[in-house]
């Protein structure tokens with residue numbers, strides 16, 4: 001298992017560094033499916049960083065209550081500041097996501113992980129799913145965005161970019177992960193992908209998944 005990375009050191013400059021390296025591409029990726037999240041009522045957001053996505057989600061969905069989990073106190077402070085107008089609908093938890101177990105009966109109907117799975121190995125993502133799974137509504141949505149290595153001409157540039165980013169995060173935060181996990185195979189065990197949108201010639205992906213329990217039950221009954 002990887003040890004918890006230290007994002008405190010980078011938190012205040014995170015937005016600037018993001019814009020300098022990737023421009024508005026990550027922002028565009030994160031926000032693509034936001035209009036599909038407007039009926040959610042009870043969300044869990046893991047590692048939202050400085051809270052730019054969450055502030056926009058809370059502004060656009062005025063019925064949404066959110067639990068935001070992050071292991072960086074500075075990131076969570078920035079997130080709370082940014083979400084001040086919606087503070088009565090926000091609960092923050094400072095902890096390693098791998099030791100976070102939602103209280104029984106929580107019933108999340110939405111989970112958001114933007115550029116978060118890339119901080120974990122596949123067994124760790126399985127562990128996250130094992131902890132959170134029991135507290136999800138059967139048809140809960142899971143929004144995930146991440147880097148990916150596309151086939152074709154962009155394969156080599158994407159590999160170089162991802163390797164450079166991992167190296168930078170290792171130096172700055174101590175992140176031990178060195179390759180992108182295959183989050184698709186982890187999520188596929190309980191969710192089905194409703195829609196996927198690629199950006200930057202396939203180097204960035206944002207995906208909307210939905211709990212597949214009901215879907216799998218219906219399939220089993222048909223057979």
Ligand SMILES: C[S@@+](CC[C@H](N)C(=O)[O-])C[C@H]1O[C@@H](n2cnc3c(N)ncnc32)[C@H](O)[C@@H]1O
Nearest residue numbers: 007047048049070071072075096097114115119
């Ligand atoms: C790469 S940043 C992504 C931030 C934001 N979601 C985005 O879209 O840019 C990863 C975030 O996850 C948090 N994080 C990383 N590992 C974590 C862990 N094991 N438990 C909780 N939070 C973690 C970091 O503190 C940081 O806020």
